[in-house]
Amino acid sequence: MISLTNLILVFLIGSIVSYLLTKANKILGSIFNFLLISYALYVVWNIKVGHEEVLFRILRDVERTLKVTNLGKYFAIVSLIVISFVAFFIIEWIRKKDIKPAAFNSFLLLMVSGILGVFFSNDLLTLYIFWEIAVLGSFLIVPMGKKESKRAAIIYVVTSAIGSYMYLFATFSIYQRYGILSFEQVSQYLANDSSNLFKWFVILFIASAGIAKSGIFPLHTWLRITHGNAPDAFSAVLSGQLVKMGSYVLAIALSVFPTTQLFSSFYHGVPLLNYVLIWLGNISILIGTFMAIRQNDMKQLIAFSSIANGGYILVGLGIMNSIGYAGGLFHVFNHAIAAAMIFLSFAAVVYRTGTTKIDEMGGLIWRMPWTFVTYLVGIISLAGIPPTSGFISKWMIFSSLVSKGMFITLAITFIGSVGSFLYVFRPLAGVFLGQLKRKHSDVKEVPIIMLVPMLLFVILTILIGVYPKPVLDSIVSIENEVGIKAIEHSGTIIKTPLGQWNTLTVFTMFSVGFIIAAILYMIFPKGKKVDLTDQYTGGEYLYNYDLYHYATGFYRFIERLYDKHPSFEKLYEKLVSFFRYIGYFTYKLVYKTSPSGYVFWITIVILILFWVRW
């Protein structure tokens, strides 16, 4: 078996090989990518927990190792499943796309090498280095999408930088105070530290990298513009995988540094710090849900839903009891799969129609039935409806919130959950159902290579929904590792203090109900099939059925209630123009008058900073 260090090196070299291969032949390079990522999945799947490696040393007295933990392995497997499926999708997708395929494939591998490093690093600094590699890879891919993508990439990297510099600041503070950096030691030193302020500062600043990455309020604004404008297939990786890197850092900040032991309980066993983070999650759920309901661009709609689901994960992890933490981790898996399959189905739609606006489409179900099936199962899982896997995690989060008596958070998660029925239905009705637009009458289903990963996602979602044991087993081992009481389950029965349920019974009963309905359907006389143009119109004669499709302003009646909502995007734009003005002012004042003086003063400032060692 190849070692982790070598695997990461293989990916770094592979990114160059992939560049050359893709230059020679687009499809060959994409196949190479897919094979390499699948191989990484195979290696990670079989790797032993507890395995350690020395990667490199930069700082004295700090052993810089890669270490396989249950937590990292779980995240890595989920990520690699998503990326390898998407890589398979790309083999066909890249043929028609007029992006730079060589660069795309090369940066994808660069990103994967970063991701592998993030999930297996054993100390704060190594994690940061690989984190930036992953951000770099994805940052270079984002601008290959639409026209607005360049701006999207800048917003993405700036937001990411805010989080990761705060993280880096906390890392160096820890190193200065304790002289160590590995997670295990840091959590021991933190437990013995008397200063509450320092603990707060460290954990909040480390968590802020996760907050920025998983799109939690107040750093959520990049998701809409980045997910909406990135290349279509890459949006699936962004929402299905990269956002989960943020959840990983949040899981580390909250559980590897055991917050429930570091701080005293504030409300029913939840410390104040976790409570603050849970509230950030709550606000994200509200923003994500209500903004998603308003969107007319289907990719931006699901981007907002990613904000809401990031909030769910944070709420689950923040509770830090056996069920809530498990719910948060399970939701990582569910949202990764669901978001990836939804974005892939959108990529398929864009591949054929070339638009992302919901009201420019309609009736695609008659042309792209399998894409529709993918989207349907994806939204059933995203909205948390049994028998798909999405329900299990939402149920766990609800159960733990009830048992903790956190009713306001509970109400907000209910709003997010019912609200998700609303927003996922909007593309369903607008894009797939209703009358087919005349200009789309010759649209075909996407090629089989694109369909295969989409349908594999469908099977995976339903399979885990009926038989969640594999995921639950890894969650149990993670909970044992971080010292939380593990959840009880036996294959298909999941138990909580509040009661239990059996996934298999629910699925069987649903099938029975469906069969009863089907029998009733079959024994009664068959209906006559008519066209969608044969309608009740209130006596009106219609000549253009394109206009008869109800998709514009689908929820206008409720949107109207919050049209004048405060917008953080606008606030940040004001900040940006403020800084731009200051920069322009300085430029005019100092640089224009005397460039050499400008350089002189800059040097003086840097020297002073260096001298004070601040």
Add this chain to the structure above:
Amino acid sequence: MTVLRVIAVLLTGFFVGLTLEGIARKIMARVQRRYGPPWYQNFIDVFKALSKRGISHGWIFDFGILMALGGVIATLAFVPLGDLVAFPGLDNIFIIVYLFAVGALGMAMGMVGSGNPNASIGVARALTQMLGYEVPYLVAIAGVLYYYKTSSVSGLMMAQQDTWTLFKMPIGGIVAFISLLGMLGKKPFDTPIAPAEIASGPMVELSAKYMGLLMLMHTFSIFVEISLFVDIFLGISNYLTFLLKFTVVWIIATLISAVLPRFRIEQVVKFYWKVPLSLAFVQVLFVLLGWVF
């Protein structure tokens, strides 16, 4: 044994549900000083609709209807009817509420699949209304779950040894009842159907057997919704007292809806989020403080 119990639950849902719907029509007529149809009118309607030849709008239309009826049948099987529990220990309240959404989603999908904008508007309204009533309802129910430390519906029923939850948590009971009216789609919350505005909304393209199957789905849905309320709030009951309580709740709901006009959809949401939601929070505050009678 489980199979027999499931069959018993489904047959109860069918016969009692359709009978009570007929009775409700009769009561409604008498309130409005009409004579009204006989109590078995709904049986006639369903079988007549099922036996006719209608029109279909393609496979998603048919599939949506199957998914709707299948989902609701599955949900009904998990609901305890007094002491008749098809799956003891597995009747989790969240399962029932969310499995119920499968049926709703199926119906929404099938009806929008008919391609009629009236149906789309009706479905959009129905989902919005759901956003209104589910939140106060679930918060009120969560207070009950927190108090009794179980989320099994029959467990919640058996926990009411001394008094009914309705008397222990009267505010929560009222909130749940108001939400129940919204769930049933009864006036003043019948905005999604609104026959005079949007031609019966989701049902606009239904005919013959499709109409019949969705009438069955509607009957079962009503049965699920009211059963949950009776189980959770109205004390321990055996099969017969359960049906008695069920009938009383259904008649009260019918009487209320018989005299009220219809809300606009944004008024529904505003109302639910102002009054019942605040009341639900008051109730859970009482539960947290231990002020339960």
